[in-house]
Amino acid sequence: MSETITIRVLRYDPDKDAEPRFDDFIVPYRDEWVVLDVLAYIKEALDPSLAYRGSCHMAVCGSCGMMVNRQPKLACHCFIRDYRGQLVTVEPLDHFPIERDLIVDQDGFIEKLSSLYPYLVTEHDKPLSEGTNLQTPAQLAAFRPFTQCINCLLCYAACPQVALNEGFTGPAALAIAHRYNRDSRDSGEELRSEITDSHHGVWDCTFVGACSEVCPKNVDPAAAIQQTKISASFRWLKARLLPGGTS
Amino acid sequence: MDVIDTDIAIVGAGGAGLRAAIEVAEQDPSLKIALISKVFPMRSHTVAAEGGAAGVAKPNDSFDLHFNDTVSGGDWLCDQDAVDLFVRTAPEELTRMEHWGCPWSREANGQVAVRPFGGMKTERTWYAADKTGFHMLHTLFQTSLKYPSITRFDEFYSTELLIEEKRCIGLVAIELRSGKLVAFRAKAVILATGGAGRVFPFTTNGAIKTGDGMAMAYRAGVPLKDMEFVQYHPTGLPGTGILITEGARGEGGLLTNSDGYRYLQDYGLGPPDPWPRNKAMELGPRDRLSQAFWHEQQKGRTVKTPFGDAVNLDIRHLGEKKIDERLPMVRELAISYVGVDPVTAPIPVRPVVHYTMGGIDTDIDAATPLPGLFAAGECACVSINGANRLGSNSLAEILVFGARAGRSAIAFAKTVPPGSDRATKAKAEAAQAKIRALFLNDGTESAPALRRAMNETMESGVGIFRSEESLRQSCAVLADLRTRFNQVRLEDRSNVFNTDLVQVLELGAMLDVAQTMAEAALNRTESRGSHQRLDYPKRDDEAFLTHSISSYSGGDRPAIGARNVVITRSRPGERIYGGGGS
Numbered sequence: 001m002s003e004t005i006t007i008r009v010l011r012y013d014p015d016k017d018a019e020p021r022f023d024d025f026i027v028p029y030r031d032e033w034v035v036l037d038v039l040a041y042i043k044e045a046l047d048p049s050l051a052y053r054g055s056c057h058m059a060v061c062g063s064c065g066m067m068v069n070r071q072p073k074l075a076c077h078c079f080i081r082d083y084r085g086q087l088v089t090v091e092p093l094d095h096f097p098i099e100r101d102l103i104v105d106q107d108g109f110i111e112k113l114s115s116l117y118p119y120l121v122t123e124h125d126k127p128l129s130e131g132t133n134l135q136t137p138a139q140l141a142a143f144r145p146f147t148q149c150i151n152c153l154l155c156y157a158a159c160p161q162v163a164l165n166e167g168f169t170g171p172a173a174l175a176i177a178h179r180y181n182r183d184s185r186d187s188g189e190e191l192r193s194e195i196t197d198s199h200h201g202v203w204d205c206t207f208v209g210a211c212s213e214v215c216p217k218n219v220d221p222a223a224a225i226q227q228t229k230i231s232a233s234f235r236w237l238k239a240r241l242l243p244g245g246t247s
Numbered sequence: 248m249d250v251i252d253t254d255i256a257i258v259g260a261g262g263a264g265l266r267a268a269i270e271v272a273e274q275d276p277s278l279k280i281a282l283i284s285k286v287f288p289m290r291s292h293t294v295a296a297e298g299g300a301a302g303v304a305k306p307n308d309s310f311d312l313h314f315n316d317t318v319s320g321g322d323w324l325c326d327q328d329a330v331d332l333f334v335r336t337a338p339e340e341l342t343r344m345e346h347w348g349c350p351w352s353r354e355a356n357g358q359v360a361v362r363p364f365g366g367m368k369t370e371r372t373w374y375a376a377d378k379t380g381f382h383m384l385h386t387l388f389q390t391s392l393k394y395p396s397i398t399r400f401d402e403f404y405s406t407e408l409l410i411e412e413k414r415c416i417g418l419v420a421i422e423l424r425s426g427k428l429v430a431f432r433a434k435a436v437i438l439a440t441g442g443a444g445r446v447f448p449f450t451t452n453g454a455i456k457t458g459d460g461m462a463m464a465y466r467a468g469v470p471l472k473d474m475e476f477v478q479y480h481p482t483g484l485p486g487t488g489i490l491i492t493e494g495a496r497g498e499g500g501l502l503t504n505s506d507g508y509r510y511l512q513d514y515g516l517g518p519p520d521p522w523p524r525n526k527a528m529e530l531g532p533r534d535r536l537s538q539a540f541w542h543e544q545q546k547g548r549t550v551k552t553p554f555g556d557a558v559n560l561d562i563r564h565l566g567e568k569k570i571d572e573r574l575p576m577v578r579e580l581a582i583s584y585v586g587v588d589p590v591t592a593p594i595p596v597r598p599v600v601h602y603t604m605g606g607i608d609t610d611i612d613a614a615t616p617l618p619g620l621f622a623a624g625e626c627a628c629v630s631i632n633g634a635n636r637l638g639s640n641s642l643a644e645i646l647v648f649g650a651r652a653g654r655s656a657i658a659f660a661k662t663v664p665p666g667s668d669r670a671t672k673a674k675a676e677a678a679q680a681k682i683r684a685l686f687l688n689d690g691t692e693s694a695p696a697l698r699r700a701m702n703e704t705m706e707s708g709v710g711i712f713r714s715e716e717s718l719r720q721s722c723a724v725l726a727d728l729r730t731r732f733n734q735v736r737l738e739d740r741s742n743v744f745n746t747d748l749v750q751v752l753e754l755g756a757m758l759d760v761a762q763t764m765a766e767a768a769l770n771r772t773e774s775r776g777s778h779q780r781l782d783y784p785k786r787d788d789e790a791f792l793t794h795s796i797s798s799y800s801g802g803d804r805p806a807i808g809a810r811n812v813v814i815t816r817s818r819p820g821e822r823i824y825g826g827g828g829s
Contacts, residue, residue: 014743032486032487048738056292058580061290061295103744106287120390128342132346132351134358144350
């Protein structure tokens, strides 16, 4: 018989199950397969009721974040050849409510992101007739790494603060806020500071750095948060020390 | 059943749907917008577009040149009034994206940079490294969060349009989280559901691209136009079909066969200059490049890989620095998925199904023949793409026609009352009964088996080269699959996130779409652009300077009609590439 690999998948259907359980599936081993291919195989050949998200299969749509052997991974970017000879355990992303099987509820993230004015804030609307803004490659480079977030939420699953504190705005949302703050065309930092500088903003972060380690796009949310802490400290001082500052 | 009342319902929250929603919100903040998508907006397949978006930007370029490249690239099947409007509007839409924060790549002086693309006379492709679609989608999604009049319904799968007295009054969708059916009553509906590449087995398209909107419109009596035109992108990774952007060739990438020979010079695309020459060699149009691969394969000059034949895409001479700056994702994808670092070795590539030129029949205002129904983006056929889309036109198209669909929907919504309670309820209950039947009937046909059979027959019969024999065979197989689909078996009977149900419904949509592709291809006894008939190798302007119009006939196959192409100022001529074209 040709080589196989055993995949243990967390299963939970709130319609039927009192609590989650694990199902084991024995699937053919293929060198080029990623975990997402294995899940598709299971759904097609072994158990059509398996529920998971996934689409692009090229690590850019961010749909297929899940825990693989307890590590947050994109299922489409996680090769089973790296787990040859091992049991592979697949679970929904940590720190999110499970909706069914490998599907988690992401509404909390969207709400947090929405609260951060995650768009270019400008003093005036620039008329189209004035053409594009100038932005040098160096100005672009200052924020470009933080534009790379695909909202896959692996960083939320890795973050110990997210686990302890549901209100924490979290790495991806703060990185996106920082992306706009760093953009030479933007003037919305004060607006965003209502959230970023608040208790549930950057100060909840204890700088473990797990977010940056698991990010499949090298966004480095930890750096974004540390840089925001520095700006927030200046804002705090400015508000207290400068004439006209509040309280 | 819950009825949600809104002014404008938009199905699909990729680039076109988001752009439409923002346009409505900006033009008239008093209008309620329901933005409905089967996935979260940032998962939409716009995210995977890499190379860039076309719009005249440089003094050496002009609307006429963009027009000519588009019309000749489309082998004169484009409607020229639509192309004119498109090329004139694209730059302002791309500028607007800049004002919304899109991180376009820049020249040293801070101006937005443009790169060359296949089939273009000069550089006009705006890009954000090689993740242009990703950045456009996230810019649009994040910008859309500004507008309180946009209410999102994420992860709602739309199944049917609601029609009352020959007017579209809304739609029915399943809330995936609960399994509940919801009726959206709207004065106007915009479909922006993307393409249908998944009817083929080997495609750059994500799993979600199943032609749902096309099929919804088709079943409501709205024709699909030019469905036989399916674009193969010449450079996908073998095995997975992952896209390697045309930008790689725009930056100077070379295509070679198993002898290390730049074979494109044998197919009217030479001379093989060592530098990139616009409209020549590797910067020829996609249809010609994909067809050249097929010929090389026939001659046995392709490279053998574990996942089938390929040719080599070589970007080594660009050097690591330029590759990392301009093509970082190409490097990342090649290393991850084929184990090749393009800094040190050529990337194996082969043609792969990429884009459906055809789609829901619309006019230049994004209106379909059904009052109250509009469509934009890949699901629609305006047509600016004709028989072969020019690379980087589609990212501009979703903006130009997404916005236009928004404005048209506003104008229409202001002239009509909402649909009646009676019709909304009756039609929605009929839709619900169909879903319920899937749960109650013990069907006998396996959905995965039907899907595999559809994929196989599309590849073998409706691929890069087609013939009467191959198409007749595929049409027969598809008609049979359509009949068998009536007995499809739903395995999962849960209400919560029933992805088996979604896949069954998607399969139904794909079978409709596949049939229109195969039947329209059988009907078109000529070769034009991406539609190549081995038995009719020449273009036939006498008989086929026409759009094919596929209509749901109630029978087991679509009825295929024709409509003249709009020609305003460019008479059909020869498509000239290579030394004569630049």
